[in-house]
Amino acid sequence: MRIFHAVLLLFSLSLAAAPAGARDMLAREVVFGGLAGTFVTPASPGEHKTVVMVAGSGPTDRNGNSKLGVDADYLEMLADAFAGKGIASLRYDKRGVGGSKALVTAEADLRFSDFVGDATTWAEWARAHDGVSCVFMLGHSEGGLIATIVADRKDIAGLVLLSSPGRPLGAVLHDQLSRPAFPSDLRETALTTLRSLEEGNRVADVTPKLTNLFRPSVQPFLISLLNVDPAAELEKYNGPVLIVSGGQDLQVSKRDFALLRKADPDATTVRIAKMNHVLKDIDGDRAANLASYRNPNLPLAAGLVPAVTGFISDTDCPNKG
Numbered sequence: 001m002r003i004f005h006a007v008l009l010l011f012s013l014s015l016a017a018a019p020a021g022a023r024d025m026l027a028r029e030v031v032f033g034g035l036a037g038t039f040v041t042p043a044s045p046g047e048h049k050t051v052v053m054v055a056g057s058g059p060t061d062r063n064g065n066s067k068l069g070v071d072a073d074y075l076e077m078l079a080d081a082f083a084g085k086g087i088a089s090l091r092y093d094k095r096g097v098g099g100s101k102a103l104v105t106a107e108a109d110l111r112f113s114d115f116v117g118d119a120t121t122w123a124e125w126a127r128a129h130d131g132v133s134c135v136f137m138l139g140h141s142e143g144g145l146i147a148t149i150v151a152d153r154k155d156i157a158g159l160v161l162l163s164s165p166g167r168p169l170g171a172v173l174h175d176q177l178s179r180p181a182f183p184s185d186l187r188e189t190a191l192t193t194l195r196s197l198e199e200g201n202r203v204a205d206v207t208p209k210l211t212n213l214f215r216p217s218v219q220p221f222l223i224s225l226l227n228v229d230p231a232a233e234l235e236k237y238n239g240p241v242l243i244v245s246g247g248q249d250l251q252v253s254k255r256d257f258a259l260l261r262k263a264d265p266d267a268t269t270v271r272i273a274k275m276n277h278v279l280k281d282i283d284g285d286r287a288a289n290l291a292s293y294r295n296p297n298l299p300l301a302a303g304l305v306p307a308v309t310g311f312i313s314d315t316d317c318p319n320k321g
Contacts, residue, residue: 025083033121036099037062037092040079047133049312050088050126053078054119056141061098062091072278073296081300085309090126107217112225119150134317139164141252145230151237158240158315160308163252163277166259170198170226186210198226231263241267242311244304246275248282248289268311275301
């Protein structure tokens with residue numbers, strides 16, 4: 001797999017239709033280095049603070065949706081909300097998905113560093129683009145880890161973490177595989193496989209019941225990611241940080257929120273009691289929570305947009321001189 005760095009690559013911009021009624025913004029299709037995304041700018045002239053949005057784990061597209069059962073449009077909704085507040089945004093299809101599909105020809109070749117490289121490419125594109133005053137990185141879920149690493153490497157104005165883990169993926173999987181809900185007859189085999197991968201060793205013989213999680217073709221990617229510590233990466237970053245967590249999140253816990261807060265005591269932190277992992281308010285039970293993953297008509301959680309846009313508006317751009 002090739003990771004694109006700070007080089008002047010050919011890219012194309014084409015106007016895309018904005019959502020009905022969205023007269024305060026302009027959405028452009030962007031293709032850059034084999035990656036495809038959408039650049040949304042407010043209709044008002046002049047330079048705008050710009051957010052590069054990094055999606056979470058799995059085959060996730062620029063809107064936050066996935067063929068694995070997510071159709072909630074939460075990243076697209078955020079982009080529209082940002083434009084209404086005078087903030088531009090760039091969101092993109094992950095490699096292997098949508099307009100970026102051609103960048104993955106074999107799952108076994110994929111590494112976590114590929115996704116870090118892609119986010120770096122977009123951050124550099126945004127920083128060099130006319131009309132951008134400065135760039136913020138925003139990461140959702142696993143995308144928060146990617147955004148944190150990129151923010152530490154580049155001249156980034158600030159970092160926004162939405163429903164992001166505070167523990168390495170290996171630790172999260174250990175917890176999930178140890179829960180009573182996980183089939184007891186598979187538990188020890190799964191944990192043994194996980195420990196081998198954490199040590200950097202592939203496992204050739206994977207029981208069919210565990211292939212969705214540990215199939216041989218995904219093991220190189222898992223090995224590249226399992227031990228990366230989000231809290232440790234956040235400690236390295238010295239810029240402004242906003243950490244937002246949801247009280248109805250089924251995937252990222254209050255413990256993760258606490259670990260990120262500990263890693264950066266100066267960060268601005270917001271916990272939204274009813275917000276779930278796809279950034280929607282939930283009043284019902286677990287079934288209602290999961291149903292929201294497939295409902296693009298639900299609005300974003302109350303309090304989310306003011307928290308993020310307020311942080312961006314109140315954070316000064318770095319001195320270009």
